[in-house]
Amino acid sequence: MFGYEFYVDPSRCIGCKACENACAECDTHRGTSMIHVDFIDRASSIATVPTVCMHCDDPTCAEVCPADAIKKTEDGIVQSALKPRCVACSNCVLACPFGVPKMMPKLEQMMKCDMCYDRTSIGKRPMCATVCPSQALAYVTPDRIARERREVPTNVFFFGRQRVTTKVAYMVPPARESVMVDVVDYMWEGGS
Amino acid sequence: MAELPAPLDELVARWGPHRNDEPPGGYEENARHPPDRLVKTHCCFCGQQCGIQLKVRNDQVVGFEPWEDFPFNRGMLCPKGVRRYLQGSHPDRLRAPLLRQAGGFREAGWDEALDLTARRLREIQDRHGRDAVAVYGGASLTTEKAYLVGKFARLGLGTRHVDYNGRLCMVSAGTAYKLAFGIDRSPNPWADIAKAEVLFVIGANVAECAPITTEYVWRCRDAGGRLIVADPRLTPITRNADLYLPVRPGTDLALLLGMLHVVLRDGLEDRAFIDAHTTGFEAVAASAKEWDPRRAAEMTGVPPEAIEKAARWFAEADRAVALHARGIEHQVKGVENCLAVVNLCLATGHIGREGSGCNMITGQGNGQGGREHGQKCDQLPGQRSIADPAAREHVARVWGISPDEIPQAGWSAQEIMEGIHRGEIKGLISLCFNPLVSLPDSNYTREALERLEFFAVIDFFLSETAHHADVVLAGSLQEEEEGVTANVEGRVIHIQQAVPPPADARKDSWILCELGRRLGPARHFAFASSREIFDELREASRGGVADYYGISYEKIDRQQGVFWPCPTEDHPGTPRLFEGGRFFHPDGRARFLATEWRPSGDPLDDEFPILLTTGRVVSHYLSGSQTRRIGPLLDQCPEPRVEIHPRLAEAHGIVDGDWVTVRTRRAEITVQAAVVRTIRPDTIFIPYHWPGGRSANRLTHRSLDPRSKIPEFKVSACRIQKADPPAGGR
Numbered sequence: 001m002f003g004y005e006f007y008v009d010p011s012r013c014i015g016c017k018a019c020e021n022a023c024a025e026c027d028t029h030r031g032t033s034m035i036h037v038d039f040i041d042r043a044s045s046i047a048t049v050p051t052v053c054m055h056c057d058d059p060t061c062a063e064v065c066p067a068d069a070i071k072k073t074e075d076g077i078v079q080s081a082l083k084p085r086c087v088a089c090s091n092c093v094l095a096c097p098f099g100v101p102k103m104m105p106k107l108e109q110m111m112k113c114d115m116c117y118d119r120t121s122i123g124k125r126p127m128c129a130t131v132c133p134s135q136a137l138a139y140v141t142p143d144r145i146a147r148e149r150r151e152v153p154t155n156v157f158f159f160g161r162q163r164v165t166t167k168v169a170y171m172v173p174p175a176r177e178s179v180m181v182d183v184v185d186y187m188w189e190g191g192s
Numbered sequence: 193m194a195e196l197p198a199p200l201d202e203l204v205a206r207w208g209p210h211r212n213d214e215p216p217g218g219y220e221e222n223a224r225h226p227p228d229r230l231v232k233t234h235c236c237f238c239g240q241q242c243g244i245q246l247k248v249r250n251d252q253v254v255g256f257e258p259w260e261d262f263p264f265n266r267g268m269l270c271p272k273g274v275r276r277y278l279q280g281s282h283p284d285r286l287r288a289p290l291l292r293q294a295g296g297f298r299e300a301g302w303d304e305a306l307d308l309t310a311r312r313l314r315e316i317q318d319r320h321g322r323d324a325v326a327v328y329g330g331a332s333l334t335t336e337k338a339y340l341v342g343k344f345a346r347l348g349l350g351t352r353h354v355d356y357n358g359r360l361c362m363v364s365a366g367t368a369y370k371l372a373f374g375i376d377r378s379p380n381p382w383a384d385i386a387k388a389e390v391l392f393v394i395g396a397n398v399a400e401c402a403p404i405t406t407e408y409v410w411r412c413r414d415a416g417g418r419l420i421v422a423d424p425r426l427t428p429i430t431r432n433a434d435l436y437l438p439v440r441p442g443t444d445l446a447l448l449l450g451m452l453h454v455v456l457r458d459g460l461e462d463r464a465f466i467d468a469h470t471t472g473f474e475a476v477a478a479s480a481k482e483w484d485p486r487r488a489a490e491m492t493g494v495p496p497e498a499i500e501k502a503a504r505w506f507a508e509a510d511r512a513v514a515l516h517a518r519g520i521e522h523q524v525k526g527v528e529n530c531l532a533v534v535n536l537c538l539a540t541g542h543i544g545r546e547g548s549g550c551n552m553i554t555g556q557g558n559g560q561g562g563r564e565h566g567q568k569c570d571q572l573p574g575q576r577s578i579a580d581p582a583a584r585e586h587v588a589r590v591w592g593i594s595p596d597e598i599p600q601a602g603w604s605a606q607e608i609m610e611g612i613h614r615g616e617i618k619g620l621i622s623l624c625f626n627p628l629v630s631l632p633d634s635n636y637t638r639e640a641l642e643r644l645e646f647f648a649v650i651d652f653f654l655s656e657t658a659h660h661a662d663v664v665l666a667g668s669l670q671e672e673e674e675g676v677t678a679n680v681e682g683r684v685i686h687i688q689q690a691v692p693p694p695a696d697a698r699k700d701s702w703i704l705c706e707l708g709r710r711l712g713p714a715r716h717f718a719f720a721s722s723r724e725i726f727d728e729l730r731e732a733s734r735g736g737v738a739d740y741y742g743i744s745y746e747k748i749d750r751q752q753g754v755f756w757p758c759p760t761e762d763h764p765g766t767p768r769l770f771e772g773g774r775f776f777h778p779d780g781r782a783r784f785l786a787t788e789w790r791p792s793g794d795p796l797d798d799e800f801p802i803l804l805t806t807g808r809v810v811s812h813y814l815s816g817s818q819t820r821r822i823g824p825l826l827d828q829c830p831e832p833r834v835e836i837h838p839r840l841a842e843a844h845g846i847v848d849g850d851w852v853t854v855r856t857r858r859a860e861i862t863v864q865a866a867v868v869r870t871i872r873p874d875t876i877f878i879p880y881h882w883p884g885g886r887s888a889n890r891l892t893h894r895s896l897d898p899r900s901k902i903p904e905f906k907v908s909a910c911r912i913q914k915a916d917p918p919a920g921g922r
Contacts, residue, residue: 012410014399014428016810021274021824025255030219043838043848044869046428130258131269133403134410150414 001120003141006129007153008052009171012136015039015048019128019137026116026127034102034113035128050136052128053078053100053113054157055167061092061101061110070110076167077117081110097159115168145171154178158185195642196659198296200884206296207654208284209816213823215254216281222254231690232259234677235273236332236670237813239554240265240404241679242273246671246690253280253671253691263752264382264679270403271811271825278822279669280691284653286666287695297654297664302698302706309621309663310710312646313349316619322350322599326608326617330624331358331555331562332814333700334675334687336725338558339573339732340704341623342566347591347716348708352602353617355569357625357814359605362559363568363900364526365516365552371527372534372783374776375737376575377560377682378551379543379769380513381755386411387547389509392420392502394533395444395519395906399428400810402517402553402680412513420502422447422494423519424805425835425877426870435502440493441805441875442792442907444520447499448532449787450488452480454503455539461507462541469773472784476535479786493872507540511547518555518807522906526897528787538782544770554680556814557670561678564738564756565729570601573729574736583736590732591716604901606631606894613640621707623650623667623700628657629815629883632892632903633858650703655817656883666697673699674722676748681767683753684743689722701725734759737776792907793895800856800909802840803875806888807906816881832882833866836912837873841865846914853915854878856908859890862915876912880905 017037024033035052039045059078062070069085070092072078081092081101088108092101101112116126124130129139138145145153153169160182170179180186196203215222227247234241243262247255256277258267279285289305290297313325327349329341338356345354366376373379385391385408398405409429413419421430422437422444430436439447455461456477466473485496492499506512514537520529530552537543537550554560565573566587573590576583584595591598603611609631611617631637641647641660649658650667658664671690678684693699701722708717719725723745734741742758743765755765775782796803811828812819819825834852846852848867853860854876863878863886871877880888895904 011432012406014403014406014810016270016399016403016428017828018269018271018274018403021271022269024824025274027223030223031214042866042868045431046426046870047431048428125260125267127258130260130267131274133265133268133270134399134406135268148411148414150416 001123001125004125004139005142006052006115006126006168007138007140007145007171008050008168009136009138009151010049011151011171012134013037013048013050014134015046016133018131018133019050022127022131023113026118028118032104032111034111051099052137052168053115054098055115057165057167060095060097060164064091064095066091077115078112079114080112083109086110097157097162097164150174152176158182160184197292197294200659203296203654203659209821210284211823211826212278212282212821215277216252225249227254230257231688233671233688233690234685235269236276236557237272238402239556239559239680240402241557241677241685242269242404244269244273246277248690251691253277264681264683265404268404268407271828272813272819275822275824279818280671282653282821284821285694285697286652286654286664287697288666290654290664290666292662302696305663305665306706306710309648309665310707312662313619313621313648314711316645317349320618323352323602324617325349325351325619325621326353326611327351328605328608328620328622328625328627329354329356329567331356331361331559332557332670333562333624334670334673334677334722335558335561335565336675336722336729337673337700337704338562338567339565339729340701340725342573343591343716344704344708346599347593347597348712350599350712352599353569353608353611354567354602355605355608356562356567357605357627357630358556358559358563358568359901360630360903360905361518361555362552362563364521364897364902365530366563367527367900368530368534369552371785372531373770375769376563377756377769378554378680380549380551381681381683381767382408384547384549384768385409385513385515386415388412388417388511388513389547390418390420390505390512392506392512392514393429394422394514394516395521396515396517396553397423397427397519397807398515398553401555401808403810405553418505420505424872424875435498435505437494437498437502438872440491440872441803442523443492444523444529445525445532445787445789446483446488446491447494448529448536449480449483450485450492450499451503451506452532452536452539453483453488454485454500455507455536456480458504460504461539465541465773466539469775470538470782470784472786473539475786476784506536506542511545512540512542513548514542514550515553516550517553519906522902522904524793524895524897524904525787525790526902527899528790531785532787535784535787538784543782544768544773546768558677560680560682561676561684564678565733569604572598574733575738576736586735587732590728606896606901606903609637609640610894612644615643618645619647620644621648621650622657626655626657626815626817629817629887629889630880632889632905633894634887634889635859636894650700652697653817653821655815665703667700667703668693668697673701676726676745678756679753681755683755684740684748685753686745686748793904794857794893794908796909800911802910802912804854804856804891804908804910805875805877805906806880806892807877808881809879812879812881814881820881829879832863832879832886832888834863835866835868835871835877837871838867838869839873840876841867844912844914846912851915851917853913854891854910855913856891856893856910858893861885861887861890862918876910
């Protein structure tokens, strides 16, 4: 859908798994969800986080694929591994900094979230973001996110010196410009 | 009646619950064929009544598609809504009437089953009087069916004992609102939640029991609103609470009185509003005097500073909304608790305006509409009191009878079960109710069911309660019969018939009419369609508080719902009540009503020193008779776990995953522990959706609120002990 972008705000997530259930109900997935919801640490907190593919500008999964099976289409969507090429080595599963791709042992193929290409290409919003009752997953215009939300979007992530930019945005507190997950990302280690 | 017709494991093996995981024909087959049509209707689970489109092929529901144009939920759904379609083609569906026989049940024809049911009920009434037979209805029924349940009981059977499972849900709030405002409905459209400056949620696990409401809560925050949550557990919405009040179960009244005390002590009340639009303020103000924050803190376990802060935030806001649900209502002082919320809103003038008001979150599918038109033991259609001569006259005229022919008020749901246990009620017909799982003290409920001389059930699955039946009449799912419901906001919406009932199953209203014709004058049950029932209901409600006269199916479709009251055909409906400070009492004023502290019906002592509270999880609905049959929902929460704080767990040598025996004065059950820091250390929590040895309601007690007759599910005394894993499974 032209002009619409995907936003993830874990702080809104209530762990209900409507997204997982809806993803599995899509005709192209036929009972298997391509996304997941996790408790961060249930013993200590009710906080949960939904994980969808972030659709990286330079996808690590594709870079590490020995069979060149993972392609990004023109619209910026990183697709599941091409069935004829995929050798089911799981390099992509191990390498993705967000933990997205999944090996489907029965199919011997890596499958992942394609942001509901079959829906967005005919003017429908992705299944997960449509049903999400807390709108932790949202597929709306950038203008609307800027107008309505108290958090702000970023698409810049650091994973210990690996800088990743993505098509999907994360909602973060105002004045935060990127997400840094490793102490290394805050350190000065000399250099230029 | 009597014992089960076959061993429980044989009944379960034959009738379920089994799981259904895929649409008819399987996902692969289903993906190859487009649906024949999409039907715009509403979810059957919970009072949110989200708009949803059902995919239909070959007269079966085969999937769903979000309905983004419906204004309440705009396409959003919870997992129950997403997977609800899996119950239509379920292998456990009852496809014909069943008659009890040695060793189980056999399928029978409709004439045989209906004739037998009518004959046995009439025999009992001939021998023991009309009131020896009772009727149970339910709040997941459409409003037409609920109306018919009341008419069937009163004119078909002529019994005064008809009540419904909403007695376990909305009656404390309903009673309080009727007393205070003269009307039983949430006053605000849900859009008002997002417009509040302060949102006070007390005793409501919004994220799991009313998931769609979460988005309204977050929108309130997005706009700068502050969120206060009072709950013994850190429920999912507390992750963004600006103030969390960890109230001890059963002490909400002390918290609310403490807040009111601060408001009045600091002069934060809205004097002009109180003077112009209320009565009874002085008595309530006097009752709050003794509840200074220190005393309230000692009772509730909430810090005095937090009580002060909550009170000030709420009172000082220009717009504030209070939301409450079963947490404060499932108590022997459930009505008092709701009145205390009302008093707080009245004192601060937070009512009847955009972004201001107190609102109850109705739980069941038609929790609102199902309680408006006559299946409550003390009510006639239109929210009329059955004791009111004018109301009796109006309804008698619509029904074409003399007012004397309408029985007087009967017993409430739990009181009916106790009447059965005592042997005073000997026959029961029940639909949309699974009391063996949902009423408190389920061993007592089982004993009562075993004493019935005759028991008929209308249902689409063989529930745990229906195991005890003599006759089971195969009824319809929500998507198999047209009708209306009223959602949590009082918005009357249109339920479409998407598919016919399968095989020889029938619409519930057809079954009730056929039974009614066999038992009473046939002219009272000559309905050929839901629309004819609705048209009579409109007349019966006309001039009442819940006035539906101006509503039609077409108007609902045109306006995407009509908020009642809607007294005339050109009336647009009433989204917000009490605007301009006009309430529904004859003098137009709201009532401040003083509240009385009352201890729990199951007090703690040395033998039972821990508080047990019960509730729901997001993937199950009520007694689980439907959701325990839907594979993906079952996978999400296959078994109940008892939540225990590490401090309490450590004192009992319990670690996460251990088996724990929970014992109360009634019974004990053994379930696995979830050791979590998200619950008070003096309290444990068990969800109640399961039967038998996993049933939280084996543990709960039968104490009722004296006015609403709601059981005290939220407060029981218990003790816990580490247990061995059950041998050979469960």
